[in-house]
Amino acid sequence: MMNSLTSNITMFFTNYLPNTVGYSENTIKSYRDTFVLLFLYAEEEHLTKRGKISIELFRKDTIVAFLEWLEIKRGVSVSTRNQRLAALKSFSRYMSLNTVEYLDTFQAVLDIPPKKGSSKTVDYLTVEAITLLLKEPDASSYSGIRDLAILSLLYESGCRVQELIDLKYGDLSLNSPATISVTGKGNKTRIIPISNKVVSILNKYTAIYKISDSTEVLFTNKQAKSLTRSGISYIIKKHSDSARIKNPQIFGMATVHPHVLRHSKAMHLLESGVNLIYIRDFLGHSSVITTEIYAKSNPEIKRKYLENAASNIDISVNKFSEKEKESLLEWLKHNI
Structure with missing residues (x-):
């Protein structure tokens, strides 16, 4: 055996x-x-x-x-x-x-059940904090333009760290409408739109680093090897620590790890009123249930759910059918 x-x-x-x-x-x-x-x-x-x-x-x-x-x-x-x-x-x-x-x-x-843990809160940065973070790299220096490209693309695309590490030049489509192609969990590929500002940064970065072959790894270290997770973490910590010194109130004491940029993008989309279904597809989640953690982590989003529900309520007294009661309970379960 x-x-x-x-x-x-x-x-x-x-x-x-x-x-x-x-x-x-x-x-x-x-x-x-x-x-x-x-x-x-x-x-x-x-x-x-x-x-x-x-x-x-x-x-x-x-x-x-x-x-x-x-x-x-x-x-x-x-x-x-x-x-x-x-x-x-x-x-x-x-x-x-x-x-x-x-x-x-x-x-x-x-038959072994997974262990239930305490509800996790999602760490994310405000729009103001992201703005400050992206101002930290010196875009006029050789390493600075690379760091700016990494930070901008991580936030803009909401991609996972490994997805960024695996990017090749051929995954970029910088002509309008600009997109990047990322391959995530389960080898699933998704196309993500990127803004003209990020396109400008990427064009400058690839020109300075002389990246033109479609098979070339997009981001490398000083030894011309693919960046590692720890390498990306170092870059983010370096610039977030610097930004925190300049404005500690905005950043607080939380550690800014790579996934925080992904969380931040999701929260900012949600706060802007973007539908959870789109955010699910944007992030590459297999289920919207995974994406719902962002709605549940923000009290303001909860308040909007309640206000939207309240605006549809008729103040007259009506009897609800069993089907309507079940529908209401299902809504509450997923959104409160």
């Missing part, structure tokens, strides 16, 4: 994830890290010998204990714990389809 299990794990990563379900390279890496941690846990708890994989490792009680170990010993968040569980559930679904002898074992893993 050990050889068969090892073979199935190999097929899961080399064929099922990239080819059958079409997961992105980053998702596959995340799943791989989950297995590395599971094997590390097994070694620490003496559940298996180094290099030996047995079915015992995938029993429900072992997986639950592993998840607790992640939180207690590794100090991961509830969100990360649930991501690790999602990876193991994906493998369990795969095994349920490809094995019969241990079907009950993997079905039991699928």
Whole structure:
């Protein structure tokens, strides 16, 4: 069984994830890290010998204990714990389809519920703070124009950090109407419009850096290699720290990480009255439920929902049908 299990794990990563379900390279890496941690846990708890994989490792009680170990010993968040569980559930679904002898074992893993965590608030910057941040890079310097292009494009497009890192010159379409093509989770590609101001910055940047080949990586470091996540984080921290010194009240004490620019763009679109469905497509979310966190995080948006609802209320007393009551309850559940 050990050889068969090892073979199935190999097929899961080399064929099922990239080819059958079409997961992105980053998702596959995340799943791989989950297995590395599971094997590390097994070694620490003496559940298996180094290099030996047995079915015992995938029993429900072992997986639950592993998840607790992640939180207690590794100090991961509830969100990360649930991501690790999602990876193991994906493998369990795969095994349920490809094995019969241990079907009950993997079905039991699928029954493990994700852990509920406290409601998260979304960190984002005001329009004023974004304006100050974009004024920090010195556009007349070699590195400054690159940093300005990175910050502007991150905010303008609302793209994820990895999506920015993966951009090539050929993904830009700078003729009017200008757009960029980004490939996100699940290898899904979306076309995002960009403003003339950002087009001007990108044209200046690509001219100075002599980027013209469609296959060239758009943003690189001093060694002419693709920027890393930590490299992007450094650039954002450098300029946000500088802007905070000049106007601490606007920035507050929050750490400005790369995803904050994405959050900020979403919140500013919502505050401008843009429909959640469009914002969902703009951000590349698979479900509008994911996008709704922005509406729920802003008290002003909640107030607008209530005012819009109140403006449609007839002050006369009417009896509501059961269907109308259910519709109202559904609206409240998703918007309050």
